[in-house]
Amino acid sequence: MAFRFLHTSDWQMGMKGSGLGSAAEAVSRARLESLDRLLTLAEEKGVDAVLAAGDLFEKNDVADEIVEAVGAILRRHSAIPIHAIPGNHDLAGPGSVWNRNAVNDMEHFHLHRDFEPVDIAEGVVLHPCPVKSIHGQKDVLADIPDLTGDPRIHVALAHGHLLGQIFDDHEKGVSLPLDPAHVERSGLDFLALGHWHGLRRVAGADGVVRIAYSGTHEQTHWREREAGYVLLVDIEKKAAPPHLEALRTGALTWSREAFRFEEDRHVNRLQELLNGRTEDILHLSLEGEIPLDLEADLETCLRNEEARRTGLLVDRRGLRILTDDASLPEGAQLDPALELVRKRLAEAIDAAGDDEERHILLEAARLYRRFLTEEARG
């Protein structure tokens, strides 16, 4: 009666990644590739089923090509049954992404739109708890009856916030609440959860982990921790402690770096730092001050770096461009009027009341410098 399955959730197919800049498209593409990898892994591990705990799509009006791509991958791996529930991002019902042909009529793929328990393997009952409303305040686990007398393995599949355990800061006014106490009350053997993108295991009072978030199969943001995994779960028999193993499915590596300019007159030190980082997607925070005449070199360095990686997001908010000590190009130094212009611009930048004003004046200083350089060269 042993039951082995892969627990996954939050594929978020079709996410825009608007905060990822040029990396957005690569991240979107990687999600599909990782799904293929996930299902291949399921076949390799010989699981009885794949349980997907909601938010498999980013939204219900996701583009057709994404839905079709997902459908094509699911159809390629039809040997293992997949049981899924709608999450808050992909609610079932009219207009749902789940109504589209591309993800329908697959014998091995079961989207559970209702709370009806279903036998998914011999001696194994699945209690699907689909999200019915994004503002739902009802704990859907409360309706699971007492199963302690039932000799079969009972696994619940839900999507929401697990109260009082690991997300204290989200408890106030939270929707989709899930009380972990129901697991012990009802005698569930495992509660497979979705909603949070990082991998989380939640141990009960007896120290046994019967509740887990698998997290997303491919990381979506820098702030996510332990994302890009799937959980391989083995349950020997009714009431036996489940065995959990995290398997890597994510392809992209993510990193955050900060760099401060300390009276640097060139970008060598920054370049060295970047050369030492191999992650696919890098978030770089620049701080400190650089003279205006170094800015062009910095931009060149960053452009090269962006071309080298899947994604590079640069936060320049902490970087200050200095125009005071910038030198005029050769040939322009003899004219005091030209120097006076540079000085006036530098003074205006220092006195700028807001960022936009400063950016405009900085742009004026860049423009002045460019024209001056080009004209002085003849």
Place this chain on the structure above:
Amino acid sequence: MKLISLELSHWRRFRGGPHRVTFGERGTLVHGPNEAGKSTLFQALRHALFDRPSGTADWLKGLPSYGSSATPRVRLEFELDGRHLAVEKEFGGKGSTTLEQIGEGGSQVLSEGMEAVGQLVDLLGAELGRGPLKRDHWGAFQWLFMLQDPTMRGIPKVRGAALEALGMDGAATSDLFEQVARRVADEINDKFTAKRTGFKKNSEIPRLEEELDDLRARREEYLRERADLAESARRYEEIREELPRLKEAVEKATEECERDVKALGEREAEDRDLPRLEADLKQAEEALRSAEESLAARRLLEKRIEELEGELETARREEIDAAAAWKSLEAEGRQLAEERERLLSRSHELETNLKDMRPCLETCKARARADLLTEKLVQIAEMSRAIEAEREALAGPHPTAADMERIRGLAVKIDVARAADPRLLITCDDAALDVLVDGVPMEAGEGRAHDEVLVRIPGHEGGVRIRTADAGPALSELEAELQRQLSAHGAASLEELATHLERLRQAERRLGALEGERKGLLADATVTDLEAELKRLREFLDGREPVPKERISELEAAVRSAESELEKLQARLRDVDKRREAWQLAETDGRTALLEVQNRRMSWEATRKEAARQLDDERDRVGSTARLMRRCEEERERLQRKRKDFEKKRDESKSRRLAADNALATSKRRLKDARERLQRAREDVASLTDRLDRLAASGLGTRLDEVERRIDERRKRLAVLKRRAEATLRLESVMTEVRKETFAAVTGPVRTKAADFLSFVTTGRYEDMELGDDLHPAALSGPHQTLERFEDGSEGLRELANAMLRLAVAVTLCEEAPQALVLDDPCAAVSPARTRRFVELLNRLMAEHPLQIVILTHRPEEFDGLDAVSVDVQRDLVDPNAADSREETGTSS
């Protein structure tokens, strides 16, 4: 530089010469009326200083005096950098130039020709001339020499070398600065409109903004669509949540309804006595109605019997009348039958007679016809024979009408020939000759010939035959021909032939008459037909008793008489038959009427008997009418009481029933409403499901993603472009500011002086003057300290500002060396008061600075008080060889 003297010879209106002007140490007022030559003097001065004397340019050709071949010449003496110099130029052709330095020991030629020209402009800080209409090569003299020519009168707008000449080269920004400024201006011009109030329509920013607006509008549309989707989904959820409540409401309403139905049943049970009561009442009412009906029936019967008695009497009278009418009809019928019999008898008799007479008449007619036919056939046979005889007589050849015509023509020709005059007049005086005239020998003497004259010697056959050339056939020939024709028809003469022809015609006419007659006899029949008819008649008559023909008329009359009478009899018989038919109808009607009347009478009698019987029965059954009435009244009162009780109970029951009904109706209505709401909700769910699926399938997400991506892309690009555009404006602003500051730092003293001078002349009305970077007045501070554009000032003010600026430049330059300021008519549009202030200013400046002022004017009185030598162009231009003019003219002050 200070001017000492100017000599010119053969120079335009200054013929001969040399004519000399000697300038005053400080001021010189050159005056004279218009066209006196003041400006010509100034022209000579500038050519002497700046222009090449050689060449073939038009302006050179215009220098010599009109009609003079002498070379125009100018000589100018001046002081420069402490040296007394003289330049002398001859203009035209190769020209000549001599630059001399004059000292106490005499003059020394410094250079000649083009070298002298070049050396002079170098000394002056100018450049070689570029033509008489340009002054930008004059250096500082652009400000020091003010010409009257409108194109060169204004303040020069030149920079660079001019500023250098003025010693103000520090006021100009570098070329690199200007190149950068131009790049900035180009960048701005590419993006902004001329007034820089907005972006150019064809630049990228408005295009992006327009695209962005479109995209945002589209996004709004998509968002509305998505909001609609969300609203539909929300509504769907609401309805879905409401559905169980609605179902519950239906169930509740159903329960209420069932409860009310039960209550109504209970009410109905309470009312079950009502039908019994109602039945009793109905029964009683029925009895009363029955009694009343009986009474009414008895009254009706009695009345009916009375009516029937009357009807019966009437029927009896009608029966008697009908019987009398019937008897009369019977008599009439008999008369008609008798008359008919009589008529029929007579008719029969007549018909028998006719039957006997008609065969006799036919036989008689047949015999008469047979006789007629026999006679006609005999006549026809005779006629046929006569016709045959005529035809035989007409047989054989006979002249035709054409033959007769021809023969008659010949005869006519012969007659004409004979009747005509002889054509030849013959005179024969030799009787020895035989003369035949028209074939007839002519005796000696005269004769006339018609056709031919033959003269021959007797015995000779031949001779002279004379005929007219146009004569027709000879009379003899015609006659011969006539004879031949007559012979051919067996006639000896024309008359005989005509008689023959007449006979023929008569025979033909007879033949025609005979044939007509025979035709009349045949009367469209043939002889065969007549013979056949005759044969038939003879067969008919064969064996019949012969009847004399003479009886035909008698028989015909008898038959006609009998037929006529028979016809009349038949007419009368028809009349009698008609009358009999009418009588038979009347007889039938009369009989029917009689029967009807009899039936009616019998019916009335039966009815009366039945009514009488019924009345007797009724009387037996009910008793007397009074008793019946009483009983009916009693029954009525009892029933009315019973009815009141019943109605009271019924009203109470109805009220209870109504309440129960209302309760049930309310329950049913609620149930219906609940069911309708449920149905509507289900329909809404179906509709929303369909709508949501349709909206979701419309690719809204894809479209929204795409439009947001494009908005983001354009927004970022727009922000960059706008920031850059704004940055360009800022840069230009900073550069303009720096340029102004640089300029103002150097030109400040000039500006200050010019402003002071202007303030002095305008008595403080205009206190400041803002200069452009070309040393040109840009603005004047007007009344109330407000700046006015220089171009907006009056002509007088602009003229004054022009002079003040030049004066300021001159005074500034005086700090280095003495300067001469030449102003041609500087106050043409300036008021006399300000001109006086101007003169006052000039006097002061000439006193304070090594400044020489030369003013040319045609209104010298306005410059009274100017500390200057007065030169009257018309009067004072003198030969240099004469006494020193300066001594002669003195000052005007």
